[in-house]
Structure formats: C-alpha cells, structure tokens
Amino acid sequence: MNKRQYYIDWIRTGLIFSVFFFHVGMVFNGWDWHIKNDVRLESLNPFMAMLHAWRMPLLFLVSGAGTRFALGFRSKRKYFAERSKRLLLPLVFGILVLVPVQVYIEKISSYSSLWDFYTHFFEGVYPKGNFSWHHLWFIVYLYFISIVFIPFISFFRSNYYQTVVETGLEKLSSMKGGSGLLFIPILLSQLLLRPYFPVETHAFYNDWAYLTLFFIYFLLGFALLGNSRVVENIKAQRRIWFLGGILAFAGWMMLSGASNLLAVNILREVTALLMSWLISLAILGYGKKYLNKDHRLRKALNEAIYPFYLIHQPVILVVGYWVLAISTGVLTKAILLIIWSLVICAILYIGIITRTRYLAGCFGLKR
Structure with a gap:
C-alpha cells in the first residue's frame, strides 16, 4: 500500500481536534482539572468518559499506521534518528517552555509572576511539586513505544510475516466480524496488568497497563492499516463495527449505573475495552469509505496538527483563566474559550512558529 x-x-x-474540545470540556465537567468553572456540568461526564475510552487508543493506532508508511525501507538507525528528532526535541522544548505556563496558571496565587514560578519549576514532581510533562505524556509514550518497536521491524520485514502472518490477517478480516477478534490480545493484556496498575496516571513509571494497551494499538495499526486487503475488509464491515460499538456503549452505560461490586466493575471495564476497539474499527471503516480523498486543506492541517497539539493546552489554560473570571453563563464562557483559544493557536502557529526557523524544529516541523 504505497499510495x-x-x-x-x-x-x-479529527482526533487532535477532539483532544482540544475534550480539554475545553474539562474546564466545565464534574472532574477535577487544572482550572475549573464555578458551575460544573456533571452531565458531561458520561459522554467525555466514552470519548476518552477510544480517543487516545485510536490515536496510537493511526500513529502505528503512519509509522509503517513513513518507515519504508529506512534502516533502524535512520528510524531511531527520525523519531528522536521528531518527538524528543519537541518534548524537551515543551517541558521547558510550554508546561511551566500551565502549572503556573494552576498555582498562580502562590507566585508573584511566571518568572518567579519558573525559578521553582524543578522543585518536586507535580502535583505536590511543580515539574511535569502534563499533556505531553502522549509524546513521552509515543517515543518510548517507537523505540521499543525497533526490534519488531525485522520481524515485520521478514518473509514469514509477509507470507504467513499477513495472509492470516487477511483471512481473519474477511470473516464476518473477524477483525473484532483482535480485541482478545487487548483484553488479555488488561486482565493481566489492570489488577496491578488500575489507574491511568500518565506518569509512565506506574502506568504499565495503559502503556501496554497503547503499544498493542500501535502494533495493530502498523499491521492492519498497511495491508490494503485488510483495510478493504474493515471498510466492507463498517456497519458491523458501528452497531457493535453502539451496543457496547449501551452496555457500558447500563453497567456504569450499576453497583460497585468487583464483578460489575470488571465487566464494565471489559465492555469499555470492547467499545473502544469496535468504535475504532467503525471510524477506520467509515473513514476509508468517505474520507480517503485529498483536499487543498489536508496537507496544511496535517502539518499544523502536531504544533497545535503542543500549544493547545497552555493556550486553553491561559485563556480560560481570564474567561472564567467573567460573570456570564456556562455556554457563553465555553464559546469564548473555544473561539479565543483557536484564534490564539492560529496566530502562534502562522505568525510565529512557521516563520521562525529553529522554533519550527522545536515544534516538530521541517525547518
């Protein structure tokens, strides 16, 4: 699949924009976050929980697919160098420049200025201390997964994989509902690891259940979406994945309102994992059917989306700090937060990032 x-x-x-709107929602929903509106909308919680169940796994899935297309015939050394330049440099820059702004806004009453806070940025680890990578956890995890993936490159390039494994994946995906069975390794990994690492922390050292989940999605994206026959089979069965995702979501909602018995909690988590996989397949199937076409905006958006991810959360927090001080309704605050955050992100990207040679490199762009 070279095209x-x-x-x-x-x-x-679409996924990166969903991250933006998810973080806007975090300002107003019932969960704790860096800044919060005085009126909380608990009704947002179920919808955002459902969105969170598949949004980031699917992002790792398409990252795996992108890696397959970008890898080509590169050597492992060149792949390592490209991943380090593309991920490690923006990560370090983001931690030193973007994240301090976010932590400062959250703890603004404790410091006289941003510079005063920055002199204390390396004192302890967030939340008790100040040092953190905040939303850049995705870059940390993707870089780690990319490096751990290097030994697998030889296997994916082997004759055994191309003649045996790929043929098996094609046969499996051609069966009605066959691709859904790839949920099994996802389930087994979480049954083994969730008892020891039950909470998604984004702290890396104690987040091995979710890190493994994302790694499996990355591998599945690399294996499935680089095979045109498998993709066509996923597209052909897109209605199955959509219906299955709806049913899994309904089951998950019912279980969410049930008791807190251990068996019910386990069943709810299993249902969430199944919902995530089926919704991911549905989005891939419908995306292949209706979105596999070029547009003059596609290339520009595809280049801008990585810097947008890096800057969107500090912008939301800075804008949100001022918007939340306005005496007005939740809807007005949300609209103002969305509009001004998008405008400022656009100004930063178009007016500064893309016009500064070395800054472009710090945001993962080609200089």
Whole structure:
C-alpha cells in the first residue's frame, strides 16, 4: 500500500481536534482539572468518559499506521534518528517552555509572576511539586513505544510475516466480524496488568497497563492499516463495527449505573475495552469509505496538527483563566474559550512558529 492513505490524515486531524474540545470540556465537567468553572456540568461526564475510552487508543493506532508508511525501507538507525528528532526535541522544548505556563496558571496565587514560578519549576514532581510533562505524556509514550518497536521491524520485514502472518490477517478480516477478534490480545493484556496498575496516571513509571494497551494499538495499526486487503475488509464491515460499538456503549452505560461490586466493575471495564476497539474499527471503516480523498486543506492541517497539539493546552489554560473570571453563563464562557483559544493557536502557529526557523524544529516541523 504505497499510495497515500488520506483518510488516516483526516482521522488523525479529527482526533487532535477532539483532544482540544475534550480539554475545553474539562474546564466545565464534574472532574477535577487544572482550572475549573464555578458551575460544573456533571452531565458531561458520561459522554467525555466514552470519548476518552477510544480517543487516545485510536490515536496510537493511526500513529502505528503512519509509522509503517513513513518507515519504508529506512534502516533502524535512520528510524531511531527520525523519531528522536521528531518527538524528543519537541518534548524537551515543551517541558521547558510550554508546561511551566500551565502549572503556573494552576498555582498562580502562590507566585508573584511566571518568572518567579519558573525559578521553582524543578522543585518536586507535580502535583505536590511543580515539574511535569502534563499533556505531553502522549509524546513521552509515543517515543518510548517507537523505540521499543525497533526490534519488531525485522520481524515485520521478514518473509514469514509477509507470507504467513499477513495472509492470516487477511483471512481473519474477511470473516464476518473477524477483525473484532483482535480485541482478545487487548483484553488479555488488561486482565493481566489492570489488577496491578488500575489507574491511568500518565506518569509512565506506574502506568504499565495503559502503556501496554497503547503499544498493542500501535502494533495493530502498523499491521492492519498497511495491508490494503485488510483495510478493504474493515471498510466492507463498517456497519458491523458501528452497531457493535453502539451496543457496547449501551452496555457500558447500563453497567456504569450499576453497583460497585468487583464483578460489575470488571465487566464494565471489559465492555469499555470492547467499545473502544469496535468504535475504532467503525471510524477506520467509515473513514476509508468517505474520507480517503485529498483536499487543498489536508496537507496544511496535517502539518499544523502536531504544533497545535503542543500549544493547545497552555493556550486553553491561559485563556480560560481570564474567561472564567467573567460573570456570564456556562455556554457563553465555553464559546469564548473555544473561539479565543483557536484564534490564539492560529496566530502562534502562522505568525510565529512557521516563520521562525529553529522554533519550527522545536515544534516538530521541517525547518
């Protein structure tokens, strides 16, 4: 599959924008976050929990697919160098420049200025201390997964994989509902690890259940979406994945309102994992059907989406700090937060990041 798969670009762009709106929602829903509106909308919680169940796994899935297309015939050394330049440099820059702004806004009453806070940034680890990578956890995890993936490259390039494994995946995906069975390794990994690492922390050292989950999605994206026959089979069965995702969501909602018995909690988590996989397949199937076409905006959005991910959360927090001080309704605050955050992100990207040679490199762009 050498031809560019435009639907993957569109899905990736949509997922990053979903992250933006998710973080806007975090300002107003019932969960704790860095800044909160005085009136909380508990009704947002179930919808955002459902969105969170599949949003980031699917992002790792398309990252795996993007890695397969970008890898080509590169050597492992060149792959390592490219991943380090593309991920490690923006990560370090983001931790030193973007994250301090976010932690400062959250703890603004304790410091006289941003510079005063920055002199204390390396004192302890967040939340008790100040040092953190905040939303850049995704970059940390993706870089780690990319490096751990290097030994697998030889296997994916082997004759055994191309003649035996890929043929098996094609046969499995051609069966009605066959691709859904790939949920099994996802389930087994979580049954083994969730008892020891039950909470998604984004702290890396104690987040091995979710890190493994994302790694499996990355591998599945690399294996499945690089095979045109498998993708066509997923597209052909897109209605199955959509219906299955709806049913799994309904089951998950019912279990969410049930008792807190251990068996019910386990069944709810299993249902959430199944919902995540089926919704991911549905989005891939419908994306391949309707989004696999180029547009003059696709390339520009595809280039801008990585810097947008890096800057969107500090912008939301800075804008949100001022918007939440306005005496007005929740809807007005949300609209103001969305509009001004998008405008400022656009100004930063178009007016500064893309016009500064070395800054562009710090945001993962080609200089």
